[in-house]
Structure formats: C-alpha cells, structure tokens
Amino acid sequence: MIFALIVVPVLGLFFGVHRYLWCRLVRDTTTPGGRPRRVGTAALFVLPLLALGALLAGRAGLPFLLQQLLAWPGYLWLALVLYLVLGLLAGEAVRAVWLRVPARRRDREPGDGRPTTAGPTTAGPAVPAPAPAPGARRIPVPSSSPTLLPPRTPALPPLPAPPRRLFVARAVAAGASLAATAAVGYGTATTLRGPVVKRVTVPLAKLPRSAHGFRIAVVSDIHLGPILGRAHTRRVVETINRTSPDLIAVVGDLVDGSVADLAPAAEPLRALRSRHGAYFVTGNHEYYSGAAPWVDHVRELGVHPLENARTELPGFDLAGINDLAGQTEHAGPDYERALDGRDPARAVVLMAHQPVTIHDTVRHGVDLQLSGHTHGGQMWPFTYVAAATNPTVAGLARYGDTQLYVTRGAGAWGPPVRLGAPPDVTVVELASLRA
Template identity: 45%
Template sequence: MFLVIAAAVVALMHLYLWKRLVSDTTRTARTRRVGAVAVIALAVLVAATLTLPRWVGPDVAQWFAWPGYLWFGVLFYLVVVLLVLELPRFALRKTVATDESRRLFLARSAAVVAGAAATGIAGTGVVSALGPPELRRAAIPLRNLDPAFSGFRIAVVSDIHLGPLLGRSHTERLVRMINEADVDLVAMVGDLADGTVAELGRDAEPLRDLVSRDGTFFVTGNHEYYSGHQQWITELERLGLNYLHNTRTSLTRGTGTLDIAGITDVTGESFEDTPDLNAALAGRDTTNPVVLLAHQPVQVEEAAEARVDLQLSGHTHGGQLYPFHHLVSLAQPGVSGLSKVDDTWLYVTNGAGFWGPPVRVGAPPDISILELKPQP
C-alpha cells in the first residue's frame, strides 16, 4: 500500500511539474515531447530509488540513489515554490487570458523563479544534511531525582539511517562526537539502518567504541522491522550495546536510583513484537524517576498515563523538509525538542541522519545532550 501511494504521489508531482515547467513555457510540440521524456525519465529514477535498494543492496543502490534522492529533494521544493506562485498566477489570470505573449512570459518567469529557489533551498539543505550534527543541549528537571544524579548527562541519538547514502564514516563521526561529549549514558532510540546486517553490519561496527559511564542502551524503531529487527538486535548486543526490550534497568548513585526503561516501536505490533509499557515498568519503585526510551513521540500518551518522568524519542527527523513538519505534527505530539504531556517531559531529537533525500531544511541533524536536574 505504501509503494502504491508513493508511486501515485511521485507521478502527480511530475505531472504537475510537466504542466508548469514544460507545457506552459514552450510553444512547439517537439519541445514539449522532449520535455515530457525528460520528466518521465526523472519520475522513473525516483521510483527506482524508492523501491529498488531493498532488492539490489546498498552497494549497487548508491549509483542511482544519489542522483535519485537529490532530484527528489529539488522536486519537492519545485512543487512547493510553484504552488506558492499559483497565488499571483490566479490574481493575474484575467490580465493574461487573452494575451499569449504575456501568458508565456509569466509562465517562464515563474519557472525561472521556482528553479532558482528550489535549487538554492535544496543545495543549502544538502550541506546541512551531510554536515556534522549539531550538539543540542537541554537541562530537564525531574521530580524525585536524587541530588546524586544532578548533572547526569544523556546523549540521545536516533535515526542514523545507515544505507546507500550514509555508511561507516557517518557512524565514526557520531561515535567521536558522543565520546567527546563525555556523557553518563547513551540512548539510541531507533532507526539505525535501512538494510540487513550482512549489507550494513560493517558500517555499524564503530558503535562498539562508544564510551559512557553507564553504557549505551537502545530500542527498536520502525526501520529496524523493515530491515530484520532480530538480526540487528543480535548484532548490536554483540557490539556491547544494551537492548531494552519492554524492560528497564536501575542505575544507582549512593542511595539514589534512576530507572532507564525501553519499549519496542509501535510498528512491532505487525511483527509480533508489541510494545509493552506495563511490562517495562512492572515492579518498579515509583518514588524513583524513570526515563523511557521509545522511538515514536506518539508513545508518550501511554507514558503520561503511567507517570513516566521523561520520554526520549526520535522518528520525526524534526520534519526534515520544511514545511513538512506541519504534516508531522498532525501525527505526533512532539516534532522537535522539549515539550510536556501532562506531567511527562517529552524530548524529540531531530535525528543524526536522514531518510530519502539527503536534504534537511529547518531541521538540522543533531545529537542531543540532556542534563538532568532535581525539580525545585
């Protein structure tokens, strides 16, 4: 169903592009045919980029994924800018309706503006997506946090998305940045890879070099299930990471205790791996604060009912492509940064990688460093 919807959207975007950039801006049938062939070729490239990597593997896919996803990023902003330009086009429709030269001038001007704007926006977004993640810092007050845990620092990293476009060097950079931050705990909240361990295991190997005082803990994201979640769980545990499968662990500092819990992603319901918050919190001392790792922010609704103190999530990419975050906010209670649902803090990282186009606009990649403080 996803592939059918994606194909329909891609086809409609290219059809709209042909109408505004080819049909409206040219005079001869020959030129329009050439333009139509070019648009169809680009549509096929995008379709192949979205569907073939899982069949041919990341090594082969990178040869068409790079141009395909780069074009997809430009395409997105071409459509956005052209839709905005529909407003002046509508306002001038009566003026140009009977004047062919004016209509052609207006159409060509809009095409030039859209092309320049889309290329500039997408180009800036590529620099952001492929550059080093930002280190975002936030202090979070937790009720009942023992003073011994004051200043406890958690590095939150999510949505690394190893695959045809991001490989071992990407992982090495993330590990280096986290280690330099000198944190107490690393929380990986899903979507490590888009491919199997056989294809991408070598790219994930640098994760074994993560250093923190209390270790690295991880939970599954939706893309783990698309890529073979059990094999990735086994591989990450082999690399020394700790899997929180609807369970929790307790950290102590003197007489103080901090619970770290984790649940599977909601996508696990389709793979007989349903998230179970009750199991994760069963038997805990409710006077101790609990930090929950859960890939999708929407899982905070149940967490708030269970009086979880802080939920760490990813999944949204911060919207990745402005203004796409408006759509994301319809499905998720938090898109980026710190918010609160009832008495539960929700922190959503933008993620350290990207999915689809190597473009980030208005949502730079990040590794978040959260410092816990006792609530006054």
C-alpha cells in the same frame, strides 16, 4: 484489494504531479520539435522512474550497489519535486496577474503625432511661388537642375520580442527552478554536515542529589542506508563523544537495510564512549530491516539493547520498550515487563522511539520519556504534518507528572535533505530538586 486502493491513487498523484511539471517546465517554455523540448521531456520521463526505483529497490532485494546508484538521484529528485511544485504553484498567482496587465505598445503607427527617428532636414515649409506679372517673360528652369533635399533616414524596426505568454512562462519556470535547487542544496549540506549539539536541563522530583547533573546524550534516527553510510556514523559518534556524556541513549531507527549490507556502516558505533555505557531501543525502521539480527549486531558493537527491559543506574532506573511496529512480529511495547519489580520511589527514564506512546507512559508513572521518530518534520512544510500527527514534534513537553523530550534525530529518511529541522544530538542533563 486494500493494497490496490492505496497504491493506485498514490501512483496517480505521483504521475499527475510530473505531468504538471512537464506542462510548466517544458511545454510552456519550449517550442514544439525543438531540442530543449525533447531533452526536457526525456528528463521528466527518466527522473520519476529513478525515484520509484530508489523507493522500491530495498524492498525488491536488489543488490546494495544498485540501491546506492538509484538512491542519490532518485531521492534528491523527490525533494526537488516538492519545492518545484511549491514554487510553480506560487508562480501561478504571478502568472495570472502578469498576463492581465496590458502590454505597452512598443511602436506607434505613422501619423500619430510622435516624432520619427529620422534626423532633422534643412528644408523649411513649402511656400507657393508668386504669380508672374502681366507681360513678364518666363524663364524655364532646366529639368536637369532639380532642387535637392537631404534624404530621410528610415526608422529601424524594433527587435522582435518573445510572445508575452512565453516570456512569463520562462520567468516563472526559471524562478521556481532556482529556488528549488537552492533549497535542496542547502538542505543536503545541512544533513551531510552532521548533527549539532543541543542541551536541555530536565528537573526530576525523585532524582537524588547524588545524580544531580547526570548527562544523557540522546540520539535517534541515524538512518544508515544507501545514502548515509560509514562517514555519517563516524560524524555522529564524534559529535556524541565530544560531549563526554555519562550515558548514551540510541532511541531507534538506526538503519534502513540489512546487517549484511550495513554492518560496515554501523562499525564506528564501537567507538562510543561514556561513563555508564550506551543503550539502544528499536524503532519502526528496524522492523522493516530485520529487528532481531540488528539487535544482536548492536550488542556485538558494545551497545546494550533494552527490549522491554530495565537496568538500574546510580540515582535512577533506565528502561526501554520496543517500537509499536514490533506488534506485527508479536514483539511490541510491553510496559509491565519493562517496569516490573522497580522501586516506585526511584525516578525512571524510559527510552521509547515514538512520542505517541506518551499517554501509556503517563499511566505507568514514568518520570521522563526520551523519543525521536519525528525528525522535527525533516523538510518544511512537512514540519506542520509532523506537528499534527505527534503530541510533541521536537523539544521538551510535560504531560501530567511525566515529561517528554523528542529529539529531531541525527540523519534523514528518503531524501538526504533537512530544511527547517536541522539534525541534532541532545545532551539531557538531569537535575535534582534536592540539590
């Protein structure tokens, strides 16, 4: 019952949006029965089905090759739908104003005083002939010799123009389509170029002078799946290794799929290099994909999982908690277990996928929490949604005595599009107040 209450409105909205797109992009811009209308109608029937297929293929257990074939057109179409709708909604205002402006009449009716397009004639105004004098002899004028005047050249009618409403509809549709395509193209290129490197310095009161300048490469939300594969992992690993970090923190959402399908895509993680190793905590998408097999596989790749666990490093403790989604498998976050037995005089850095756990983190006296999950909003205007649903959407913030850093992530979920929130790997440099 609850499932139906959620799915039915969502599907209604989904197909309602596509009905709106058909009206504005096809019905209003083409003539009935014409080939453009038939092609446009077919496209707006097939593309929504591809999008639904891309969303449901993984959950339905379809072969991975089929998931890949559906993912590219399906997810890119979803991104295009977003920006097409925004562009067309903006065009509604243009349409309303444009159609209210009176159209200029291209031609005036004859006799309105405007010169015609005929050329000038040599004939002057007509002058009446003088009356003959009394008794004068009339000389008849031969009818075969009439007075000849230059012929008048008829004005050419103007070329027929499209109806005003059709012209406005086509202009708005073309503008929205061009803007949406440009936005999605730019966002896709931003994702496929790989993450940029950000650097931030975080002072910790408990950090000893010996650990001053310790650099942690923080990466999250790589999202290996049907679209982002082995080449994407290689780009992320190369970006991290170029920073020569002391430690690597992989803060969840590594994958969107099973180990059987994505093990080759994750293989480049073996090449991660740092002085004190690489560590991993689960994100919500690991629990959608089979968290336990992925934890084991990540360990085989040389990355150390921290499942509600802690390890001591030179100058501070590094702890990690499971994601909140693990509660469905009785494997949720456990602060007591992760922080049990630690020396409160030592600084502790906590890896936790979702920033919403920050308030529990503050209560447990953690100095710094490293998180991801938000993607920085990934695609404008979802940046505003992410900001409204997370305590910090990206960057460094302070909550009491605890600091929180949220990375925008290195990949993308769903559409491989990042617009207004470019992917990043962040080098967090710890600073001692005693240095």
